[in-house]
Amino acid sequence: MHILVTNDDGVTAPGLLALAQAVQPLGKVSILAPDRNWSASGHVRTIDRPLRVKTITLPGGLVANACDGAPSDCVALANAGFFDEKVDMVVSGINTSGNLGHDVTYSGTVTAAMEAAIWGIPALAFSLESAENNTPSDYSTAGIIAGRVTEAAIRYGISPHLLLNVNIPDLPLDQIKGIQATRMGLRVYHDKLDKREDPRGKPYYWAIGSLPTGIPERGTDIGSLAEGYVSVTPLQLDLTAYHFLPELNTWEWKE
Amino acid sequence: MHILVTNDDGVTAPGLLALAQAVQPLGKVSILAPDRNWSASGHVRTIDRPLRVKTITLPGGLVANACDGAPSDCVALANAGFFDEKVDMVVSGINTSGNLGHDVTYSGTVTAAMEAAIWGIPALAFSLESAENNTPSDYSTAGIIAGRVTEAAIRYGISPHLLLNVNIPDLPLDQIKGIQATRMGLRVYHDKLDKREDPRGKPYYWAIGSLPTGIPERGTDIGSLAEGYVSVTPLQLDLTAYHFLPELNTWEWKE
Numbered sequence: 001m002h003i004l005v006t007n008d009d010g011v012t013a014p015g016l017l018a019l020a021q022a023v024q025p026l027g028k029v030s031i032l033a034p035d036r037n038w039s040a041s042g043h044v045r046t047i048d049r050p051l052r053v054k055t056i057t058l059p060g061g062l063v064a065n066a067c068d069g070a071p072s073d074c075v076a077l078a079n080a081g082f083f084d085e086k087v088d089m090v091v092s093g094i095n096t097s098g099n100l101g102h103d104v105t106y107s108g109t110v111t112a113a114m115e116a117a118i119w120g121i122p123a124l125a126f127s128l129e130s131a132e133n134n135t136p137s138d139y140s141t142a143g144i145i146a147g148r149v150t151e152a153a154i155r156y157g158i159s160p161h162l163l164l165n166v167n168i169p170d171l172p173l174d175q176i177k178g179i180q181a182t183r184m185g186l187r188v189y190h191d192k193l194d195k196r197e198d199p200r201g202k203p204y205y206w207a208i209g210s211l212p213t214g215i216p217e218r219g220t221d222i223g224s225l226a227e228g229y230v231s232v233t234p235l236q237l238d239l240t241a242y243h244f245l246p247e248l249n250t251w252e253w254k255e
Numbered sequence: 256m257h258i259l260v261t262n263d264d265g266v267t268a269p270g271l272l273a274l275a276q277a278v279q280p281l282g283k284v285s286i287l288a289p290d291r292n293w294s295a296s297g298h299v300r301t302i303d304r305p306l307r308v309k310t311i312t313l314p315g316g317l318v319a320n321a322c323d324g325a326p327s328d329c330v331a332l333a334n335a336g337f338f339d340e341k342v343d344m345v346v347s348g349i350n351t352s353g354n355l356g357h358d359v360t361y362s363g364t365v366t367a368a369m370e371a372a373i374w375g376i377p378a379l380a381f382s383l384e385s386a387e388n389n390t391p392s393d394y395s396t397a398g399i400i401a402g403r404v405t406e407a408a409i410r411y412g413i414s415p416h417l418l419l420n421v422n423i424p425d426l427p428l429d430q431i432k433g434i435q436a437t438r439m440g441l442r443v444y445h446d447k448l449d450k451r452e453d454p455r456g457k458p459y460y461w462a463i464g465s466l467p468t469g470i471p472e473r474g475t476d477i478g479s480l481a482e483g484y485v486s487v488t489p490l491q492l493d494l495t496a497y498h499f500l501p502e503l504n505t506w507e508w509k510e
Contacts, residue, residue, distance in 0.1 A: 042297030
């Protein structure tokens with residue numbers, strides 16, 4: 001089992017080290033991750049320039065490859081043959097904040113796993129949902145959970161072209177109530193327009209408000225986290241709204 | 256009906272002008288689009304700097320707003336109140352190449368519509384699937400089709416949090432066989448690792464191969480396009496792989 005570890009916070013982020021250490025007992029681990037932070041970067045592939053990769057050593061002696069591309073570039077590079085050995089599984093994270101509900105469409109952590117799923121490689125994305133300031137102090141509990149979920153994914157198998165989006169509450173291990181299979185919940189974003197003027201009187205705009213909240217419905221990722229559980233949401237790449245197809249089929253198109 | 260026109264090829268792209276002109280008879284049209292090309296940019300939101308907007312005049316006299324952010328930033332800005340009037344519908348495109356199958360996860364054209372759907376605004380993404388060189392000579396037919404599909408979407412309505420992903424073959428109007436409701440097909444990507452050495456002997460990598468092809472299965476976007484139809488695929492934001500949840504619920508997590 002050759003496991004690729006990547007992330008979107010950058011190769012030196014403490015969450016990546018915790019994840020790499022957690023999956024080390026499960027197989028041969030390779031690290032190929034961005035050399036800088038790509039948060040909120042979405043599903044990006046670099047197509048207009050080549051990629052550079054540097055080898056660095058992480059605290060504790062793990063060797064890692066730092067790439068100047070996006071998280072999905074790292075996954076594509078690895079799957080296209082960067083390492084001598086084929087990649088059997090991709091784990092991404094541990095992200096410094098939760099990737100819940102619609103966040104998954106923006107999240108570099110999740111889209112790295114999505115890129116793997118497109119290649120047919122089983123993939124898991126891990127995020128630590130911490131309090132409002134998004135600065136978890138400690139990844140050791142999240143690492144333990146990430147190891148357990150990855151172990152189960154290897155043991156049971158994930159259908160090809162699926163990925164698991166795992167969110168872990170920032171709680172001591174003995175306060176985490178368990179691990180729940182969930183569906184995607186609904187995020188509530190609070191973006192609003194903040195129009196300001198620069199010193200020369202020209203306008204500029206912030207379209208970002210406070211951090212998104214979520215509807216903590218039972219059975220969803222947001223609901224599970226709110227109750228102190230780890231959420232594991234299986235995601236697919238097929239976005240077709242099948243329930244709307246019959247209605248769409250009745251539409252008549254005017255000339 | 257206040258219609259926002261945006262795209263990912265940049266505000267001066269001919270596809271945007273064709274789309275804006277096509278939807279003009281259907282309501283009040285506002286244009287807010289990136290000032291440069293954001294292709295393959297994915298679902299990006301700019302969070303670390305404010306956005307600037309300039310007013311420009313497009314050929315034919317249409318006034319447009321050019322923003323230094325990503326397509327999704329433009330949609331967020333518009334929905335957060337950039338215009339005096341609330342936005343009722345978002346149309347994105349017309350993209351210079353098809354957005355078929357898994358392309359939708361990378362596509363700035365589609366993710367702009369996705370951003371609108373997150374805000375609960377009905378949205379349509381339009382792309383012109385041209386021959387291999389991706390340089391359509393003419394957007395007039397695609398404009399006519401985009402107008403027809405948008406008109407129908409206004410007349411029948413789209414469920415909130417859905418978007419329509421429309422792909423138009425690059426054919427003369429009388430050779431287009433019709434408009435079909437489709438599901439997402441399967442793209443086949445041909446990425447491979449191309450390792451090269453720079454003049455100083457240091458390695459760099461291209462992980463991009465030839466253009467993706469698709470499996471032209473009947474009922475899919477790729478299949479419809481291959482037969483000369485326009486494809487209209489309803490997409491949802493809920494990526495949950497519901498069929499995998501029962502299996503995931505049986506997993507036992509080892510301590």
